[in-house]
Amino acid sequence: MGVLNDVYEMLNTCNKCGFCLTACKTYKTDLREPLSPRGRIQLIKKLVDGVIEPDQDYEDAINSCLLCGECAVACPSGVKGNELVLAARRDLKLRHGIKPFAKSFALKTLASPSRLEHGFNFFKGVGKGLLKRIDGLDYFRGVDIRNMPAAEKPFLEQVPEQITVGDPQKKVAFFVGCFLNHSLDGTAHSVVKVLTKNNCDVIIPKDQVCCGLPQYAYGDFESAKANARKTIESFLDRKPDAVLTACASCGSMLRDEYLKLFADEPGYLPRVKEFCAKVFEFSEFVEDQIKLDESKLKAHTPVKVTYHDPCHMARHLKITSQPRQVLKSIPRLQFVEMNEANRCCGASGLVQAFYHQLSTDITRQKTQNIVDSGAEVVATSCPACMLRIQGGLNFAGKQQTVVHVADLLAKAYED
Structure with missing residues (x-):
């Protein structure tokens, strides 16, 4: 007690x-x-x-x-x-302990890079093949699993550990996160493209692990601490000017929750504070640290875009204006606000798996707000939100696509 x-x-x-x-x-x-x-x-x-x-x-x-x-x-x-x-x-x-077994298994899988990779390998191989043969499994517990992307190989295996530019202004260490590594690798490439186009050397530690948020959210502080310690040491050892993440949830964990997680270790806390002070979310870093030269951005095909505020961005990190400013800086992109832009999309980690009807009902309202906005594209800053909202739109038979802010910005740098 x-x-x-x-x-x-x-x-x-x-x-x-x-x-x-x-x-x-x-x-x-x-x-x-x-x-x-x-x-x-x-x-x-x-x-x-x-x-x-x-x-x-x-x-x-x-x-x-x-x-x-x-x-x-x-x-x-x-x-x-x-x-x-x-x-x-x-x-x-x-x-x-963590109950039921399925939840405990999922959390242990997320905490282990090798187990997570095996899981995605099974999903994109045998798993997707089975899904195509079984009627009624287009959506599993409200998730559009048939259309869920899976990288041919993890992003961390696609890139070198360090990407250098001619005249570096900053040295940025990229915390990729599980979804960008195994599912939305294109978005991870978009992040790197934006950074290099803005004269940043990019370090991508190959030994990085899950940030620990899934385990922390269900009370497994021991596993969360183990991953947090690995992350802190791996990234600080490379002496970056900044640690950047393109996942709102990871950003909240890395910058805020690590301080709470290690509050009982005063001897280690200075190291934690040093790390947390370097953490930036993608759009925050682009808008506040890089300060985009908009003259270098090329015009998009005209498109109407709205933005979904992930919970960890709006209420935990309190980052709301920066992603909107990034979007508004892109030529010929028309930005429109949706109603209740910061309303939860219903993903919330494993809640969507174990309370799927509740999550589906919450997603349905978010989907309706998107449709009502008249936007063709939904931008956001959280991979889990991306997958959840796209599934909700697909399930409702809507045509809108969901992308990361980094994807739209990277496109504006196309040669």
């Missing part, structure tokens, strides 16, 4: 006003009190007080949270419901 005792004061700070209900997408979709931030907080408090035991209903309430952070923004008392859920998940992990 130590984990939950540490947050007991925050549990008691909730005055049950209900402001969080207006923001919470799981509650607005399901309309059951236990799936609201207020409901989850009261369940956690009752567990600490010994009123209830952590039964299946309790675990479902805790594990179905999107961790989007909208409740924390809405709360007038400053209660961070997402952080309380993280504490509850940590408590569950300490009680009985």
Whole structure:
């Protein structure tokens, strides 16, 4: 109970006003009190007080949270419901490990580069072949798995460890992340292209691993710490001016959560702080550090583009203006805002796999907002959001395509 005792004061700070209900997408979709931030907080408090035991209903309430952070923004008392859920998940992990087995297996696979590569190799080989033969498996738990891209070989195997330019202004270490490495390798190439076109030497450490966010989100701090330590040492050893990621979720973990993860290791914390201070998200780095020379950008084919704010970008990293400025800098690209641009798309890591109907309903609203905007293309800054939203659009029979901000910018540098 130590984990939950540490947050007991925050549990008691909730005055049950209900402001969080207006923001919470799981509650607005399901309309059951236990799936609201207020409901989850009261369940956690009752567990600490010994009123209830952590039964299946309790675990479902805790594990179905999107961790989007909208409740924390809405709360007038400053209660961070997402952080309380993280504490509850940590408590569950300490009680009985990660359950069910499928979730534990998935998290262990993500944490291991070799296991993850084997998984993607199976998917793009035997897996996709089987899917094409089985009717009704176009969408599995709301994910468009038949059309989910898989790189012919991991991005890390396609590029050298260092890419140099003639007159380097900055030395940037690129944290690729799991999805860009194994699925959306074209976007990873777009990131490198933009950096080199802007006089940056690019270092791509071949020994990089998962940032640790999936494990951290389900209370496996030990596995998350192991990967975090590897990441910190690998990247700092190369002495970059900046560590760049093109994944909002990875960026949040690398820059913010590492500080929380190692808060109990004061001897190592200075090393962590040194690393975190170097971390930038792609559009943030491009807009604030590079300062684009727009005269070098070539005109796109005229296209109307909207932008989806990933939860980790808008509410965790608090980066919202930079991706829009990057998009607006591209000639002949017409930018339009969609309604509720920062509304969660429903991906939220493994929530989409284990609470797929809830996720699908949330994705459906995001899809409708995109359609209503009149945009032909949806840009975003998170690979998981890209795959989730594209699947939602495909499932709805819509024609819009989803791309990364880096893809659109890289295209403007085409010779």
